[in-house]
Amino acid sequence: MKKFLVIGNPIEHSLSPILHNHWIKNNGINAIYKKQKLNEDELEQLILQVKEKKINGINVTVPFKKAIIPFLDKLSTEAESTQSVNTIYLKDNRVIGHNTDIFGFETSIKKSRYNLSNKEVLILGAGGVVPSIIFALNKMKISKIKISNRTKEKAENLKTIFKNIEIIEWGEVPNFDMIINATSIGLKIGDKINLDFSLISKNKFFYDVIYNPRETNFLKTGQSLGNITLNGKLMFIYQALSAFNIWHGFEPDVNENVIKLLD
Numbered sequence: 001m002k003k004f005l006v007i008g009n010p011i012e013h014s015l016s017p018i019l020h021n022h023w024i025k026n027n028g029i030n031a032i033y034k035k036q037k038l039n040e041d042e043l044e045q046l047i048l049q050v051k052e053k054k055i056n057g058i059n060v061t062v063p064f065k066k067a068i069i070p071f072l073d074k075l076s077t078e079a080e081s082t083q084s085v086n087t088i089y090l091k092d093n094r095v096i097g098h099n100t101d102i103f104g105f106e107t108s109i110k111k112s113r114y115n116l117s118n119k120e121v122l123i124l125g126a127g128g129v130v131p132s133i134i135f136a137l138n139k140m141k142i143s144k145i146k147i148s149n150r151t152k153e154k155a156e157n158l159k160t161i162f163k164n165i166e167i168i169e170w171g172e173v174p175n176f177d178m179i180i181n182a183t184s185i186g187l188k189i190g191d192k193i194n195l196d197f198s199l200i201s202k203n204k205f206f207y208d209v210i211y212n213p214r215e216t217n218f219l220k221t222g223q224s225l226g227n228i229t230l231n232g233k234l235m236f237i238y239q240a241l242s243a244f245n246i247w248h249g250f251e252p253d254v255n256e257n258v259i260k261l262l263d
């Protein structure tokens, strides 16, 4: 039986096992997907198990997406450019690190049918997922990426990798067509981003990377001000679909049942 894992710390909240095991079962694959909480000093040993074919694939989540890199033999272009790995597999006896968050984000936008070309995007936050979002946005030919983060230094670090971004002071709300919440504000019910959106015009696109809770206060505000909104559920599903495709060699179905699994 093939064995797959998602690693992180904490990891209890991860819905990856539910999603992957659903696809595994529905397609009659002889495999199991589990979650495992780890400490950083256990990463090297774990990657050894991929090399020895005791583990067939790993998803990596917070806080190890960057920390795992030194233990891998090779990175895909996407993982290299973002310095962020969320999917690991063995190919020709080499342990490869790839980033499917980019595909997840890009596909979620495509499914929403929002046309991003020549649009201005404001990203709130500068944490682990943001390099993947910037990489995907750059592929989508948007006209401007602005980033605002409470700790300005982290936004400045991103600018050393992605030269085209513009840094906005935390607390300011510049003009934008699309705004993305990539902070962790909203994970807890009642969390509120301390920014005033009341002066922006309607028909903007409010996107929250968070999908649990389903509708954060950020999305509620966006909606009540007359904007389009989308949470991070499709991004999550499609990053998983891309990892599944790498490991099992085909794309699993994304249907109502799959979407309901994550409610």
Ligand code: ATR
Residues within 6 Å of the ligand: 062, 063, 124, 125, 126, 127, 128, 129, 149, 150, 151, 154, 182, 183, 184, 185
């Ligand atoms: P990490 O930064 O370890 O990658 P993350 O969950 O990916 O963790 O990112 C958390 C993001 O939410 C960061 O951008 C963080 O801002 P800081 O860089 O200033 O820490 C942001 N964030 C979390 N709580 C916040 C708050 N109360 N106000 C503003 N930003 C907050």
